[in-house]
């Protein structure tokens with residue numbers, strides 16, 4: 001790639017007139033993620049793959065790289081005077097940063113970290129909200145997704161890419177490793193409304209509720225079934241990678257609630273996974289729902305709350321919702 005042809009992330013922030021303080025926070029997140037990307041590229045050689053004897057807020061076994069990525073982001077953001085609160089998948093409670101800060105930052109430092117051991121794609125997801133003046137530290141994160149000032153993710157794949165929205169449009173930047181800079185490679189204005197590709201963990205079939213099972217069965221029935229066309233299926237197992245594919249070429253990403261006790265309200269976390277992804281998807285013309293309402297209107301009631309996610313190509317999302 002000849003970086004001279006592309007606008008740098010810094011120039012994009014300037015030309016889009018993003019407020020200075022917000023810009024500094026976003027730049028710190030992106031800089032931390034550039035560091036995470038370097039750590040990931042040499043993690044096998046440095047022996048950093050594998051789990052540690054510790055569980056995160058959701059009771060999942062943490063990987064060494066979950067903990068390290070969390071620390072890299074936390075260290076960077078705690079030094080930024082504009083950040084008041086930090087919430088992370090890897091922290092049980094809100095971390096208080098700068099008392100005079102204006103922003104509350106939530107993140108999943110390493111989404112899909114079970115892919116690490118097989119050199120598969122992983123990502124970082126983040127959300128920036130206005131920090132509330134009053135109330136508990138948690139209260140700042142108990143705002144509906146439509147209050148987010150910025151949301152984004154970094155995909156650590158063959159190329160490292162940043163996908164970001166400030167509430168008007170969704171932009172894709174690609175890391176130019178030699179220059180250590182993210183360059184604007186796409187202004188993503190739309191996700192196709194129709195699709196013939198779905199993304200779901202089929203191994204959960206036996207746990208699904210009947211209506212959701214019927215919907216998937218009709219996709220599998222292909223041309224001879226009620227949907228009258230063949231559908232393809234893709235599942236990376238890292239939300240960032242699966243959603244990125246949906247953003248690039250359309251599709252529907254599905255993580256429903258199911259009959260298992262731990263998945264009665266879904267698997268994905270609202271504050272730092274579903275909500276930011278919903279803002280990104282809606283800003284390039286897609287739709288993002290739980291099983292009944294727009295994810296952006298859901299007000300969290302706990303920091304690590306889980307929600308079902310049905311997101312992607314608008315017409316397919318609504319067809320799925322009709323079944324439910």
Ligand code: AFP
Pocket residue numbers: 060110111112113114115201237238239240242255267268
């Ligand atoms: P990990 O971070 O534990 O790998 O979980 C990833 C994730 O939260 C999300 O990124 C995936 O979409 C989903 O879980 C995959 O879940 P399955 O285990 O059902 O494949």
